[in-house]
Amino acid sequence: MSIIEPVSCIAFDGHRRIAAGPLADVALAAKQALDGGAQGRLLIFDDLSSRPVELDLRGSPADVLARLPPPAVDEEPVQRGPGRPKLGVVAREVTLLPRHWDWLASQPGGASATLRRLVEEARRSHRERDAARLAGEAVDRFMHAMTGDLPHHEEASRAFWRKESERFTQLTDAWPADVREHVRRLATRAWQAAVAGD
Structure with missing residues (x-):
């Protein structure tokens, strides 16, 4: 299990950029701007997706850092139970037409293995x-x-x-x-x- 690089973010005070870089650095800069009387709306974005990043900037800088989400990892935590827990297999519902279920049932390895293979092929080709x-x-x-x-x-x-x-x-x-x-x-x-x- 390896840790994924920290999220890179960018923060704006109104239309003025106040910080860009790893989430912890941007969070501290946003906290400092807020405490210094930020002039506009304080917005933080994920630099890759431009999705807003919601942070709780109350308290001390140490409090802000303590509330940051933990770094992502490239595997789900291992949960014991039926199935293949070491692979991180997660059961969810899929809705298909009867002809799709019939086709999946006729494939080697069964429906789940076929769906995983199709998803991986689509991820690579697209x-x-x-x-x-x-x-x-x-x-x-x-x-x-x-x-x-x-x-x-x-x-x-x-x-x-x-x-x-x-x-x-x-x-x-x-x-x-x-x-x-x-x-x-x-x-x-x-x-x-x-x-x-x-």
């Missing part, structure tokens, strides 16, 4: 396309949270999805520097992922 989709969603998520009240938001969003990089750059020129720089970095990453996925 890796680039999935990365491009996720990178695009990250841009959209960040823009929705941070640029909705800025000039040319809608036009910039359309330019992003159309992959009109020059137009996107033009439309975002008037945005606050930190937001503009971050959204352009996200957009470039998404366009590069889209080229790799084509």
